[in-house]
Amino acid sequence: MLEASQSPIQSDFPYSFSEDGHLRHRETSEPYRFSFKLHDARETEREHRSLCLYITQHVYGLLERKFRLIRENLEDGSFVFMSPGVLEHPGSLLVLIQDWGTVRSGVWSWKLVAHGGLERGSQIPYLRWASLESCAVILTNPNEGMRTQEHHVRLVWECLVSQSSAEHVFVVAHGYGGLAFVDLLCRQLEEVQRRVKAVAFLDSSHSLWHQPLGNAGRDWLKSHSRTWILSTKPLNRSVGSLKAGCTQMSAGTQCHDSAPTVCMESVFRFFAKMIKPKAEPTPFEIITRSKSRANEQNNNADH
Template identity: 80%
Template sequence: MSECSEATRNPIQSDFPYWFSEDGHLRHRETQEPYRFPFKLHDARDTEREHRSLCLCITRHVYDLLERKFQLDKVFLEDSFVFMSAGALENPGSLLVLIQDLGTVRSGVWSWKLSAHEGLERGSQIPYILWALRESCAVLLMNPNEGSQTHEQHVRLVWERLLSQSSPEHVFIVAHGYGGLAFVDLLCRQIEEVQRKVTAVAFLDSSHSFWHQPLGNAGRDWLKSHSRSWIPSRKPLNCSVGSLKAGCTQISAGTQCHDSTPVVCMESVFRFFNKMIKPKATPTPFNIITRSKRRASEQNNNI
C-alpha cells in the first residue's frame, strides 16, 4: 500500500495547518502565507509525515471538488475507483480520458508539488475538466496510484469494465509520464478494440516506447497517425523536436519541467484533438494547361 493510499484511510496529521483558498492556492490557516515544504535533511520520518499530510490535504480537497463542483461520479473497481461524468459511457459525443504519472498523485491531480506551490490551476486536472465541460465532452479520470494494482493493470481494468462498453463517437486519451507506457501496454493487448474506439492520444513526456514494447507493425502504424508526443524542451511550444526513432510526431512542450508539461501544452493538446475529428478537406481539382494543350486549343478555335 502506498503512502498516500494509507493516509487517505488513516489520517496522520488532522491538524495540518494549510488549506486551499477560493482561488485554488494552498495557504496557511492563520498567516495566509503560501505553502512551504519543511524538508528536514536529518529527520526523514518528519519529512515523510509532512509529505503524507500534504498528499492527504490535496487529495481530499480535489476529490471534494470533483464530486461537489463538477458533479462527477465515483465508480468503484475492485480496490480502486475512478471519477466519471454522469452518463459518460452512454454519451454519443466525445469522452476525454486522463491517465496520470506513476507516484502518489491521485485522480484529478497531475502533480502534488505544483498543486501545493503554484495552485490547482497548474497542478491539477481541473483545467482539462473545464475544457471538456465547455465542449460538452464527458470525462473519465483514471486513478492508477490508488489500490494494489499496477498502472498497467488499472488501465486494463478500466478499459475492460468501462471503456470497452462505452458508446462515444470519439475517445481522447491524455497520458502523462508512466501513464503513456500503461496505455501502450493496453494497445499491445487490445489493439483492435483500442483502434476502433480511440480517436487520438496525447503523450505528455511519456515513458512509453515504440520499440521496447511489443506493439508490432500495426500498433506502430496506428500510433504514428493517431498520436502526438509533447517533449520537455528549451524550444518554444509546438516546435519540432522529432527524431527518426520517435515513431510519431514529437513537439516541444514549451517547458523543461516534467510536472508542468500537462498545463503548459494543454491548448496545443486540444487543438490536436480538434484537428483529428475535423473531416479532411477534399483536394480541389485543377487543370494544368501545357503548351501542347494550349496550341491544340488555339487551332481548334481557329477552325
C-alpha cells in the same frame, strides 16, 4: 499507502486552499513552503505525506461537488471518477491517465499544486474544457489499489471505455501513464484502434520500439498520436529525430510536472484537428488542376 478515499478531510492541517486555488497558511496566509529536516527524515516524510493526503482529499471534494463526478469502484479495489451516465454519452469521451507515484485522480502533481496552485498541478483545467465542450470524462486512478498501473488501465478500458457509447475517445497520458496506455494497445490493438480517435503523450515513458507493438500498432500511433517532450524550444516546435517514429513537439517547458498544464491548449487543438472532416477538393480546384496539366502537356508538346 495513501488512504484519501477512506479518511475525512484533515481539519488540523495548518494550510488551506484560497479561493484562487493556492495553499495558504491558515494564520499567516503565507504560501506553502516545503520543509526539509536534515536530522529527521521521518518527520519530513510524514509532513509530505500529510500534504499529499490533504491535497488529494481537497481535489476529490471538488470533483464531486463542483464537477458532479461520481466515484466508480473497480474489482481490484481501486476506483475512478467519471461523468454521470458516461456509458450512455454519445459524444466525446476524455480519458486522463497520470504518472506513477502517489498522485491520485484529479491531480497531475501534488507538489506542483502545493507550489503553483490547483490550476497548474491538478486536472481541473482539463475538466473545465471538457465541460465547455460537453465531453464526458473518466479520470483514471492507477496509483490506487494493489495492482500495477498497466492492470488498472486495462481494467478501466474493459469495464468502462469499451462499454461506452462515445463517438470519439481521446486519451491524455502523462509520464508512465503513456507506457500503460501503449501496454493496453499492445494487448487490444484492434479495439483500441477502432475506439480511440487520438492520444496525447505528455513527457511519456512509452516506447514504440521496446514495447511489443508490431508494425500495425506503430503505424496507428504515428497517425493518431502526438508526443510533447521536455525541451528548451518554444511550445509546439518540432523536436526529436526520425527514429522517434511519430510526431514529437516541444512541451514548452523542462519541468515534467508542468507539462500537462503548459501543453493543454495544444493538446485540445490536436484533438479538434483529428475529428475535423477533411475538406473535399471543390470542382473549381479540380478543373484548375486539370487545366494546369493540359497546359503543361501542350507546352511540352510545343517544345
